[in-house]
Amino acid sequence: MKNSKSYSLLEELAANPYDLTQAKALEGRFASMKASVMGIDYVYACQRVNDDVVDALQKLADETAAVSQFSRMMGGEKMNKIDGFECEDRQVLHTAMRDVFDDLPEGFLSDTEAVAGAKTEIAKLKVFCDEIENGAITNAKGEKFKEMILVGIGGSDLGPRAVYLALKAFAVEGRKVHFISNVDPDDAAAVLKDADLERSLVCVISKSGSTLETLTNETLVASNFEAAGLNTKDHFVCVTGKDSPMDNPAKYLRSFYMFDYVGGRYSVTSMVGAVMLSFGIGFDNFMGFLRGARKIDLNSQERDVRKNVSLLMALIGIWNRNLLDHETLAVLPYSQALSRFAAHLQQCDMESNGKRINRQGEAVDFATGPIVWGEPGTNGQHAFYQLIHQSETVVPCDFIGFAKSQYQKDLDVKGTSSQQKLLANLIAQSIGLATGKTSENPNQVFPGNRPNSMLFAEQLTPEVMGALLALYENKIAFQGFIWNINSFDQEGVQLGKVLANEIIDIFTGKDVEAINAKEYLKTLGL
Numbered sequence: 001m002k003n004s005k006s007y008s009l010l011e012e013l014a015a016n017p018y019d020l021t022q023a024k025a026l027e028g029r030f031a032s033m034k035a036s037v038m039g040i041d042y043v044y045a046c047q048r049v050n051d052d053v054v055d056a057l058q059k060l061a062d063e064t065a066a067v068s069q070f071s072r073m074m075g076g077e078k079m080n081k082i083d084g085f086e087c088e089d090r091q092v093l094h095t096a097m098r099d100v101f102d103d104l105p106e107g108f109l110s111d112t113e114a115v116a117g118a119k120t121e122i123a124k125l126k127v128f129c130d131e132i133e134n135g136a137i138t139n140a141k142g143e144k145f146k147e148m149i150l151v152g153i154g155g156s157d158l159g160p161r162a163v164y165l166a167l168k169a170f171a172v173e174g175r176k177v178h179f180i181s182n183v184d185p186d187d188a189a190a191v192l193k194d195a196d197l198e199r200s201l202v203c204v205i206s207k208s209g210s211t212l213e214t215l216t217n218e219t220l221v222a223s224n225f226e227a228a229g230l231n232t233k234d235h236f237v238c239v240t241g242k243d244s245p246m247d248n249p250a251k252y253l254r255s256f257y258m259f260d261y262v263g264g265r266y267s268v269t270s271m272v273g274a275v276m277l278s279f280g281i282g283f284d285n286f287m288g289f290l291r292g293a294r295k296i297d298l299n300s301q302e303r304d305v306r307k308n309v310s311l312l313m314a315l316i317g318i319w320n321r322n323l324l325d326h327e328t329l330a331v332l333p334y335s336q337a338l339s340r341f342a343a344h345l346q347q348c349d350m351e352s353n354g355k356r357i358n359r360q361g362e363a364v365d366f367a368t369g370p371i372v373w374g375e376p377g378t379n380g381q382h383a384f385y386q387l388i389h390q391s392e393t394v395v396p397c398d399f400i401g402f403a404k405s406q407y408q409k410d411l412d413v414k415g416t417s418s419q420q421k422l423l424a425n426l427i428a429q430s431i432g433l434a435t436g437k438t439s440e441n442p443n444q445v446f447p448g449n450r451p452n453s454m455l456f457a458e459q460l461t462p463e464v465m466g467a468l469l470a471l472y473e474n475k476i477a478f479q480g481f482i483w484n485i486n487s488f489d490q491e492g493v494q495l496g497k498v499l500a501n502e503i504i505d506i507f508t509g510k511d512v513e514a515i516n517a518k519e520y521l522k523t524l525g526l
């Protein structure tokens with residue numbers, strides 16, 4: 001990236017980034033610095049960019065062939081690899097999971113085998129949902145199921161949970177979904193205390209079929225069902241990779257499949273999200289969610305960065321990370337329903353781009369993925385906005401807002417509705433962070449030039465949620481393409497697993513060296 005002509009131009013422009021604090025700095029920018037897709041507006045007027053910077057970012061995208069790499073990814077080229085070294089050497093085809101709408105315009109051609117696999121699983125799921133709905137599948141007493149317990153962790157929990165909470169307003173009447181992810185026994189105990197096991201399905205999700213936490217929790221939950229005299233075969237469904245250690249249809253009421261070319265953190269639009277979401281919000285709403293994601297995949301094929309929203313988000317992120325040297329990204333949804341969206345993006349972004357070597361196995365000499373964090377507004381304003389306004393650390397922010405609430409239950413208090421109060425705070429924060437404020441009192445100076453963007457839609461519907469998810473998934477992929485790193489493996493999680501297994505061996509009395517662990521355990525009295 002750094003040896004491209006466009007990068008040198010960007011470095012020159014970064015020497016004097018647009019000053020958002022100057023008088024009338026924002027005038028006329030909101031309309032001109034806006035890219036829209038599917039009724040979602042991406043407003044970047046409060047970023048420290050001008051047209052010259054955006055033109056240079058376009059050149060960077062072109063020089064690094066970002067959009068053509070995206071099409072090669074969709075077409076099935078093995079993008080998950082490191083040349084010359086042992087690696088996963090896999091295709092990356094999460095976009096094929098939503099390329100299932102024959103009425104949507106043909107974009108880049110998706111890998112046909114992956115699309116066929118997605119359609120097969122979706123058809124299987126539709127039958128399952130109908131059988132649950134019409135009572136063809138019930139518990140031993142002939143009662144319909146009304147709860148589902150999802151057992152999974154990482155990509156088998158974070159994305160599904162974030163999307164379910166985001167769309168809980170569209171929940172099927174009378175149905176509830178619970179989540180068990182942590183191996184901490186209290187996580188399962190709290191759910192099992194509340195759930196009505198007799199009326200519950202359990203959806204065990206593990207792509208590898210070998211994740212310690214999930215296998216442990218499956219056994220723990222199964223023991224509770226058995227203790228209640230319930231046959232797990234009547235209640236447990238499974239989502240795993242074909243032929244994984246968990247692939248055992250005889251053991252489950254139903255088995256659904258995900259594929260090795262769908263990374264865990266990109267798997268919400270595969271059966272990993274589908275089974276629980278279709279139960280929780282209904283199959284049609286799940287398909288609406290998929291449709292929104294597909295429409296973004298089509299928009300992500302635009303070569304013009306002023307029209308390709310996820311590419312524009314990626315490039316502005318690179319401008320902030322590499323040219324302005326800002327280390328983190330705060331995702332601040334002014335929507336309580338998106339309470340776990342930043343948590344999902346932590347895995348999707350940081351597990352994808354928290355890398356230090358490029359796709360040729362060489363150390364990179366620039367920063368890569370940002371530290372992603374965030375909480376819904378207005379709550380965050382009462383927690384960490386002091387730092388983002390006045391500390392020396394500049395935190396670029398992604399605001400997310402909606403004109404209408406999901407439930408449309410509101411009340412005018414002192415002349416404004418709660419939604420209006422929410423939006424007033426959202427827009428005030430975006431402007432305040434950008435323009436800052438001078439004062440004679442040094443303690444009341446707001447330096448401003450805190451870059452931020454706004455993603456804004458009419459309402460958080462299943463389709464808009466699918467679009468939001470894909471905007472960030474595709475942004476992350478574009479950044480990896482431009483940085484020339486492999487965004488699709490996760491070697492960094494292996495060391496912890498190996499060390500944990502060594503300590504588990506100590507607990508089981510096996511004779512292992514593990515000097516550090518033994519001294520640590522002794523110090524802690526364990």
Ligand SMILES: O=P(O)(O)OC[C@H]1O[C@H](O)[C@H](O)[C@@H](O)[C@@H]1O
Binds near residue numbers: 154207
């Ligand atoms: O779905 P599983 O195979 O159980 O994996 C669950 C998670 O395990 C690890 O943490 C991986 O780094 C994640 O990418 C994955 O989502």
